[in-house]
Amino acid sequence: MPVLLLVDALPPLGGAPAGTPAPGVTTATTAPDDDARIRAVDPAAPHVTVLDLGVTRGDGIFESFGVVEGAVQALEPHLVRLARSATLLDLPALDLDVLRTAVLRSVELHEPLPELLCKLVVTRGVEGATDAHGRPAVTAWVYTDPGADFRRERTEGVDVVTLDRGYRHDVAQTSPWLLQGAKTLSYAVNKAVYREAARRGAQDVVLVSSDGFVLEGPTSTLVARYGDRVVTPATDQGILAGTTQAAAFAWFAAQGLTTAEVQLTVERLREADGLWLLSSGRQSVPIRSLDGTSVPVDDTTTAGLLTHLLGRRS
Secondary structure, three states, X not given: OOEEXXXXXXOOOOOOOOOOOOOOEOXXXXXXOHHHHEEEEOOOOOOOOOOEHHHHOOOEEEEEEEEEOOEEOOHHHHHXXXXXXXXXXXOOOEOHHHHHHHHHHHHHHOOOOOEEEEEEEEEOOEOOOEOOOOOEOOEEEEEEEOOOOOHHHHHHOEEEEEEEOOOOOOHHHHOXXXXXXXXXXXXXXXXXHHHHHHHOOOXXXXXXXXXXXXXXXXXXXXXXXXXXXXXXXXXXXXXOOOHHHHHHHHHHHHOOOEEEEEOOEHHHHOOOOEEEEEEOOOEEEEEEEEOOEEOOOOHHHHHHHHHHHHOOOO
C-alpha cells in the first residue's frame, strides 16, 4: 500500500542556525517535536484544498527519489536541488532536515520491495495564507509507492523524437522569470510532449532549443557517447542538473572515459555512438532510434551502467 506523509516543511523560528547556509537551505537541527511535524495519513483520502496554488496554478516544486532495496538514492543532491528550486520560485527557505526525515520515514513505513519511487512535493499553499511568522503557509507531502515497471525499457531501449522547446538555449540568463532549471509542478507541457511523441510512434523525447541546441528529456537527462568521451548538455542552458547523470558520469570515469558538460547541436547528437536517458525512476534507458534513425546500442555498456546505478545505496 502506498505511504503518504504530510509535512510541516518550514523551519521552526527562534534561533539562528550555525554557519552560513546556501540560499534556500537550513542547517538547523530539526526540532524535538519532529513527530508532530510529520503525519502519516490515508493516501486514498483527500488532503489538499482545491484552493491550493499547487493545484490551481502548478505553483510548487518537487523531487522524485529512486529507492532500491530500501535505500534512498542521491538523497542529499535531490534536497539541494529542491532548495534551489525553492529559491528560483521565491518560496520560503525549507527545513531540509525535516524533509529528509520524512523521505526516510516514508520508505521505512512502506512494505519492503526491490524498488520504490518516493515523491516529495512542496506547493505555495493557499494564496494569501501565512503561518504565525508571516511566511507563506506552504503545503508539503511525501508519497511513496512501487512506481512503474521499467525493466523492459532499461534493456530494450526506447524510440525518441526531437521536439522544439520554444526557448533559446540562453533563456535562463535572458529570462529567469520563466523558471527554466527549476523542477516545478507545471507539467502540462511535459505531458503534451509525450502525447506528441506517441503520435509520432515514439516513447520519449529530447527537447531542443529554438536555436538548435539539445536540452533534456521531459523527465530525464540526456547522455551521449562519442568514442572515449561522454557528454551531457550543459545546465546553464536552463535545464536541471541530473542527480542520476552525476552518478553515471562517475561510473563512466571509472571505466576510463572522459566526461563533460557541453553545448550540443542536434546535428552533432545524430553522430553519437550511444545515447541514454537518465532519471531517478527508470535509472538508465538506452535510445535505440532518434527521429526514425537507428542509434547504436552497446549492450555491455548499457548493462554495466544500469548495474552501477541500481547498486547505489546513498
